[in-house]
Amino acid sequence: MNKLFLVRVAAWLSLAAVVFVTLCPIEYRPHDIIDVDVDRAMAFMVMGILFVTGYPRHVVLCAVLLVIGAFALETLQFLSPTRHAHFEDAATKSMGALFGVFLAEVVNRIRGIRHKAG
DSSP, rough: OOHHHHHHHHHHHHHHHHHHHSSSGGGGGGGOOOOOOHHHHHHHHHHHHHHHOOOOTHHHHHHHHHHHHHHHHHHHHHGGGOOOOHHHHHHHHHHHHHHHHHHHHHHHHHHHHOOOOO
16 A cells, blocks of 8 residues: 555545534534644644645645635534534634645645646
């Protein structure tokens, strides 16, 4: 198994974990020892890093989809009686995702990973 495959699997598993934690009833949500906004941003930052590392030829697409995903997941919280959606939470998640995308892209460029289509 190559490393790229493993990173891609980790990216999709991180997305599944974030979807679960975002949409599950509040009593199933893990309790943090850090500030909830930092937790949100870090979760999406890790996803951004994983997706751009796993799909280095699709950096812009990863960024766009992560931001759309952050707002979509936040909006889906309106369907749960125990959760609450806020624009500020989606913005925090989006900023974390974009920072992760930026970090991974910097590392990709330093490592000389090409972004040719194909």
